Amino acid sequence: MFWYVVDRKIHKDDNLVTFLNKQEGIRAFIPKIEKWYSVRGVKDYFVKDLYPDHMFIVTDMGKDLLFEKYKELFHSKNNIFTLNTEEQLLMEYFYSNEDVIKHSIGNIVNSQLIIDEGPLLNYKGKITKINRHHRTATLKNIFFNEKFLVPLEIVSKS
Template sequence: MYWYIVHIKLERSSKLVKFFNQQNNTIAFVPKMERWYNIKGKKNYIIKDLYPDYVFIKSEMDQLEFNERFKEFFKSIDGIAQLLEFEDVYVLKTEEQILMERLLDNKNIIRHSVGNIVNSKLIVEKGPLVNLENKVIKIDRHQRLAVLKSDFFNKITVPLEVVSKS
């Protein structure tokens, strides 16, 4: 499976997702994540776009096939969207695909993880970050977020609730 990324310029992601989901051998989506909010004393997780300006496309087609099939389509929507083509982001590296597949659930949402900090070391007890503690480079306990080091967009911000710190 290959993953392609399209940068959306004019908030047309839903139309692009719909188009690619109607094609054979492609699955398109905008990845989402749970985000902690405290609005008027009401505390809860809500679902927000992880990268609102990007559409992810999964396909069995390799880069050459994908380019050949959708080359004219991307030319026709230039100005609205463009396929990322810098370095290895156009087609995600295998390690990045594995990380994204591990983080995303079957609805393409990154759910929050729950963990503790024991002796200055993060231990995740549940959620997609279990056994990925070594990738966490920063924790924001107040916003309930963790930043993972990644070649993909430099870093990935994911939801993490730290229950206790000792």
């Protein structure tokens, strides 16, 4: 399977995602993440786009074949980026079942993070930073040369 990222600034609506998902052998999605909000007394997790200007495509087709088949949608081959192996493994881990990264729940015991449930439970990668106020964990900086934030709720610290 190949994973591609398509710059979708030219297609702001979800029609392109819907169209590609109707095609055989293609899974297209806009990655989403659960984000903690506390507004006017309402405290809950809401689903938000992780990369609003990008669409992910998972398919068996090579980049050239994908572009040739749908060139009227992509306008240029420069709009399609292929994920490297490390990025692809990260995306497969977090987006294997759904298009949303759910929040994880954990504790800090003796300065060590212990995850009790959620997608970070069996994650073998490196967490570089924990922001307890925003309820996020920052993973090793590999994706788009940006931070990769994952929702993390720390229940207790001892």
